[in-house]
Amino acid sequence: MYKLNDTIIAISSPSNDHRVIVRLTGPQTFDILNRICVSPVADKAGITTCRISDINLDAVVYLFLQPHSYTGDNLAEIHLWANQAITETLMEKLLSLGARPASAGEFTARAYLNNKVDLAQAEAVNEVITASNTFQLAAAENLLAGQLGHLSKSIRESILDLLSRLEANLDFSAEDITPVNKADIIARLIETKNRLKDLLAGSIRSESTIDLPAVGIAGEPNAGKSTLLNKLLGRHRSIVSHQRKTTRDVLTGEFELPGCRCVLFDCAGLIVKSENILDELAQQAAIEAIRNAMVVVFCVDISKSDWAEDIAIRQLINPTHLIAIATKTDLLSEKDTAERLLKLKLLFGCDFLPVSAHNNTGLDELKTEIAKRIIASASSHTKDAVALTTRHRQSLNNAIHDIIQAEKEIKAGSEELAAMMLRTAYNQLTNIEQHNIDEQVLDRIFSRFCIGK
Ligand SMILES: Nc1nc2c(ncn2[C@@H]2O[C@H](COP(=O)(O)OP(=O)(O)OP(=O)(O)O)[C@@H](O)[C@H]2O)c(=O)[nH]1
Ligand SMILES: [Mg+2]
Known part of the structure; x- marks a missing residue:
């Protein structure tokens, strides 16, 4: 499948960018370039500008000679400012001159087959x-x-x-x-x-979605967990109601933070004693999800008069990274909030971040804190990880x-x-x-790549 004698082409710039990069590699690279450019292109490595006849546009062309290129073959990168229609015209012209569209990962596959990189390095791309x-x-x-x-x-x-x-x-x-x-x-x-x-x-596991760190929102029923999840995700992911035990399942959403992404999840409120089988199942699912989370946001409703239940459920979980937050601060005056934050600190032995999902306060601080904890946790065990x-x-x-x-x-x-x-x-x-790996395995490895790489 990986025919080394073909000259292959691909667009290797992001699809939403007007700066288009077309990559061309293989034995016919210079021949094809000379046929699309108004004036001849010299057979040497470097940067040159040329006018492309069919589309009447100037392009900057980066030339790499074999074996000193990414693929190990002659390689050219044509950079130009163009819209989609013009890019398609250029691609059609290149195809009509004998180039073939590259399959996903074929540029890197060529680098591997030409002994430019070992297989582990190719996969790393x-x-x-x-x-x-x-x-x-x-x-x-x-x-x-x-x-x-x-x-x-x-x-x-x-x-x-x-x-x-x-x-x-x-x-x-x-x-x-x-x-x-x-x-x-x-x-x-x-x-x-x-x-x-x-x-x-x-x-660390390279499969990207599996690898997103999990951040859980925990707390007793009605603490405002689902409201917080929806607010942070910016969409209505979880049902909110004034009734206790509204959430039963673990609900997730991908969440963008400064410097990293994570999977944020909401789950059933934690309770000390289950009253029925539904409670029991919801608890098991919540505890299991929280156990696997990298960071847990522990919510305590600051407007309540008694936190005995919250103290009891805090003992049920033992995460490495816990961020304690006081929810619903909009229900209290500033003075009462400050007083109660101090009480919470004494009772739980940690600082509480004041948050109101209704008033949008404390949310940015919470995001920054989550990102900080993920970074601390991940970098402690992935500094030298592969x-x-x-x-x-x-x-x-x-x-x-x-x-x-x-x-x-x-x-x-x-x-x-x-x-x-x-x-x-x-x-x-x-x-x-190894280099003499079976072709089917190679196919499977490189097909996971995007086209143009
Ligand atoms: N005033 C105020 N009310 C809030 C806030 N956040 C949540 N609530 C209210 O608190 C109640 C419970 O909210 P939920 O988000 O459903 O609470 P939960 O923790 O998910 O509850 P369970 O799913 O039962 O465990 C709802 O009536 C919300 O409107 C807040 O920031 N301020
Ligand atoms: Mg809920």
Whole structure:
């Protein structure tokens, strides 16, 4: 499917931009360029301007010569200011001259097939494009920088070292040679396995939507959680009523914050004692969602006279990042609000942010605080993380499994089988960057890309 002899084209600028970038790569790049430009384009790398005859517009053309281009082939980027109709005319002209439309990810696939990047780096290009927040971007950039390849290479070397010891022992076992120290091999196997586990644990999932941090709104029934969710999302996502226990399910919405995005959710109000099966089910769903949230916004209705229930339900949850907010401040005078905020602080042992969804006060402060907590939480465990795709995870998990098997075989005294398992583990890790990977797998990897990359 990836025919390297074709010259491929794609628009690689955003569709809503009048500055259009058309990318062209392959053996016919210069030939085609010379046929669309009024004056000849020199066969050398650099930036040039030329008039495109069919559309009568000047374009800036960036030229890259093989192998020093993104794809490893001759490559040209035609930059021009044009509307959609003009762009289509240009694309049709290019197609009529023998170019072919690139499929999704084909530019990067070519870079991979021309040995410009390893597979993990090629996938990282897609991760960078789809990264939904700054940490994900940093993790994807780590992947792009080849960090995964580097780490897996060093683990592979330890496996090779172990393998060579085991095999030396097998080859010379009949001779009078000191046998390998079984305990030492097992210790090294465990160390290698743990390094793989750390790599997995320290990585973040690259699938962007799964990876959006979850921020939950919690509190007792009627605290104003659904009203707050709707206000923050700017749409009517959750039913609001003066009746307690209105919300039963976990309701989510994607939420844009300064510097990051998250999935914001509303759930049933927390209660100490369920009265019926519906309460029970709604509680379970709420508690489960809150347990998985990165940040929890804990709402207490400041206009109430008694907070005993709120104190009790606060014990039901134990999030790492809790933002306590006092809701419905519009129902109190400024003086009463200030007094009650102090009381809340004493009772709960933390500061409360005053908010009124009805009056739109405290909402910006809340957004900033949520973003701050997400950034703190994400960067604490993703600073050196790499963004792993499902394929990478599968290879790493398989390798861990093989090492566990090898450990068992060593313990059982069958070093030959242990060596075989280690060889399989080694191959699993080679998969991460390997070049002779099956075409169907390549297809699947690159088809996730957008066209033009
Ligand atoms: N005055 C005032 N009333 C509010 C505010 N926010 C919510 N309310 C009212 O409080 C009541 C409960 O609001 P909801 O948003 O449904 O509360 P909830 O926490 O989702 O309640 P459950 O779904 O039952 O757990 C409704 O009558 C809202 O209009 C606010 O900022 N000011
Ligand atoms: Mg509700």
